[in-house]
Amino acid sequence: MDFLNYLVRSDRILVGCMAVNVLAVTIGLRLYLEDWRDESLNKPVQPKTQYITQETEDDLGLGTLDTLLGHYNYAIRETASKIVCDRAVxxxxxxxxxxxxxxxxxxxxxxxxxxxxxxxxxxxxxxxxxxxxxxxxxxxxxxxxxxxxxxxxxxxxxxxxxxxxxxxxxxxxxxxxxxxxxxxxxxxxxxxxxxxxxxxxxxxxxxxxxxxxxxxxxxxxxxxxxxxxxxxxxxxxxxxxxDVGLWPIEIEEEEEGADEKTTLHVQRFDFVLPAELNDLSPGEWNTRSGEALLRNLQQSGFLPPGASSRDLRSRNREAMVLNDGSHPVNSSDIIQRGQADPGSSQ
Known part of the structure; x- marks a missing residue:
């Protein structure tokens, strides 16, 4: 009893109790106000992702699909078209x-x-x-x-x-x-x-x-x-x-046709870039392809009759272009040598 009287009459203990009460009320009030503020805010509703399940697709009738196929929204029309195609296939x-x-x-x-x-x-x-x-x-x-x-x-x-x-x-x-x-x-x-x-x-x-x-x-x-x-x-x-006569039976005929195709393919070229031929030696020329190519070039007038593969490879050294870049290249900038002087620049 004496101890309780002492606690009541002690100023320090009263002040401490009041301080604890104030602190508790302040914290509680702050928490209440935060909850009230959060509830007062109007948060936008997040759209829920919805998927069309197989059961939903099966429940769609033909009339409903016909209406969806004519919908103004492209995504809805595309989805309806896919459902119709899946059902059909x-x-x-x-x-x-x-x-x-x-x-x-x-x-x-x-x-x-x-x-x-x-x-x-x-x-x-x-x-x-x-x-x-x-x-x-x-x-x-x-x-x-x-x-x-x-x-x-x-x-x-x-x-x-x-x-x-x-x-x-x-x-x-x-x-x-x-x-x-x-x-x-x-x-x-x-x-x-x-x-x-x-x-x-x-x-x-x-x-x-x-x-x-x-x-x-x-x-x-x-x-x-x-x-x-x-x-x-x-x-x-x-x-x-x-059986229908569209393909040779013998292998030799097929191989002959392949060789003929190679020769015809070579003869179709009107000319070959000299830069591609300059690095080749006479030993690297294919016999049949080289003869067909030279014969074609002679017939077209690119090489004189009797010209050899060496004459063909020397054609890239029979002209030069002089242009300082001040105007586009034209025929007057190209200097060609005569055919009678094949070795002056060698």
Missing amino acids: NDKDVIDRLLWGITRPDYDERIKNLRALAIVTDSQTLEKLHTWKTYSALVRSLELSLDPEQEVLNNGSWDDLPLRDMTEKLCLMFISQLVRSYGVEKLVKAKFVEKWLAKQNWGATAEERRRNFSEYCHRQSNRISDLVECVRETDCGRQALE
């Missing part, structure tokens, strides 16, 4: 109906189904088309697209593929993608060589057809030549080409 009945449509004799129906097939498929869903029915339908569509008035394919410098009909180009696009991914065996078994490739206008006689076909495959670089190269790499493909 995963529906076997839809694919079968499109494949049936590309084999119809009516051109408008055939091109409509080909374009629809190109829209619903992509590189991820190409596996859906790797079936026997697809290859047969594509070959049949190519057969219906044959041009009875097609010109003879004997011009090696002209690529006819860009001017072919759109139905042919679409079918060749599908076939090229399938062959690149899955091989050419099913395409050969679908009679691609017999029903379409052999019916191209390669010529009238067997020799002409074989020659034009060989030159087309060597000189052209398009989807048709790429497909032929893939067909040739397989035993069944080579056999099919031989």
Whole structure:
């Protein structure tokens, strides 16, 4: 009792208790005011990321998808288009109906189904088309697209593929993608060589057809030549080409054609840059190519008759250009030597 009276009457203890109370009230009030301030602020609501699940896609009806396809927002239209294409490519009945449509004799129906097939498929869903029915339908569509008035394919410098009909180009696009991914065996078994490739206008006689076909495959670089190269790499493909008479059976004939191609390729040049020939020695010249090149240059007047390869290599030292840079180079700045003075600058 005496101790309590002492605490009550002690000024130091009273002051200490009051200080603790003030400090506690101050801290508590500060915390309350901070909470009140945070609640008073209007924070922007963060948008929640929403994903379209498979269940949501399956619940969308055809009427809803038709409305979304006409929406003004591009992202919504794109998403709706993707949903429609995914449904179509995963529906076997839809694919079968499109494949049936590309084999119809009516051109408008055939091109409509080909374009629809190109829209619903992509590189991820190409596996859906790797079936026997697809290859047969594509070959049949190519057969219906044959041009009875097609010109003879004997011009090696002209690529006819860009001017072919759109139905042919679409079918060749599908076939090229399938062959690149899955091989050419099913395409050969679908009679691609017999029903379409052999019916191209390669010529009238067997020799002409074989020659034009060989030159087309060597000189052209398009989807048709790429497909032929893939067909040739397989035993069944080579056999099919031989059966229709488009490829020589003997290896010697093929090698002779390759040598002829090299000579013709050299003869097509009107001239060769002298700087490229100056570093070559006579021993480095290929015999057949050098003779063909010299003969071509002599016929074009670039070299006189009887000129040798050394005369050809000396042509780069028979002229010089004098120009100080004050005006563009023209013919008056070029000083050429006469042909009668071949060694004055040696």
